[in-house]
Amino acid sequence: MSLLILSPKVGYLPCKFLIQIHHAFCNKLHLGNHIFRNNMELMNNLFLELINFVIESVNPIIRLLKSLIHVLETFVYLLEALIYVLKSLIHVLETFVYLLKTLIHVLKSLIHVLETFVYLLKFRVQSLI
Incomplete structure (x- = not known):
């Protein structure tokens, strides 16, 4: 198929130049599609590499x-164990304080008994004199 062009001097003429331009344009368009397809594949590959990089990172x-x-859970477990030990130590100290108070009370009672015994002995000695 030939393209015809209207020339003011000669009328209608087949124009190989227009045909060449048409073919060149079509080839460029085909090449452009090919480049576009290659660019899309490249972009897809780059996107996949980016996703892999993100996953690997x-x-x-x-x-x-x-x-x-795991470290924080272990730390919390150790803190709970420390709290348990401290509560037990507080309980032991409270028991020790209670025993000391009881010992003080027993000693006061013993002193009172000894004072009473001494008083009775004085009274007995005075009654013997």
Whole structure:
């Protein structure tokens, strides 16, 4: 198929130049589609590489966070154990204080008994004189 062009001097003429431009344009368009397709594939590959990079970057962070959680859970467990030990120590100290108070009370009673005994002995000695 030939393209015809209206020329003011010669009338209608087949124009190989227009045909060449048409073919060149079609070839460029085809090449452009090919380049576009290649660019899309490249962009898809880059996007997939970016996703893989993010996944590979996030996985160590997730492992680190899991380790941190484990450390924190262990720390909480140790704090609970320390609280239990401190409560037990407080209970032992309270018992010790109670025993000291009881000992003080017993000693006061013993002193009172001894004072009474001494008083009775004085009274007995005075009655013998």
